[in-house]
Amino acid sequence: MKKPSATQACPCGSGRVLSACCGPLLEGRSVAPTAEALMRSRYAAHALDREAYVLDTWHASTRPPEIESQAAPRPRWIGLTILGHQHLDDSHAVVEFVARYRLGGRAHRLHETSRFVLEGQRWYYVDGDLHE
C-alpha cells in the first residue's frame, strides 16, 4: 500500500488535497455523504491501491471475493470526470463518469453509469453499465 502524503492532490480530480477530500473516507474516519462522493473515493482507492476500501464499499449482493486486477500489468489511473449524479429515490442514485487510465503504454477510458444504494447510512456501489 502506498503512503500518500497529506498534501498531495486527491486522485479523484476534485482539485482539493487528499486529506481534505477522499482521504478521511479511505481511512474510515468519515463516510461518503453522497453517492458521488463514494464514487470519487472509490476511484481514489483504485488509484492508491486501496483495494480493501473498494471491496468495503461494494454492496454485498454484487461484491466479488477479491479484486481481480492482481495480475500484471496493473492499470495506472490518471483522471476522473463526473458527468452526472442523479437521485432515483431516497436510497438509490446513479453516477455517470469517465475514468481514464494507462495500460501497456496506451491510454484508455472507462465510461460507466454506476448504481449506488444507501443502507444503514452508508452508500454502496452495486453495479454499472458501460458505455461505448
Ligand SMILES: [Zn+2]
Ligand atoms: Zn477526492
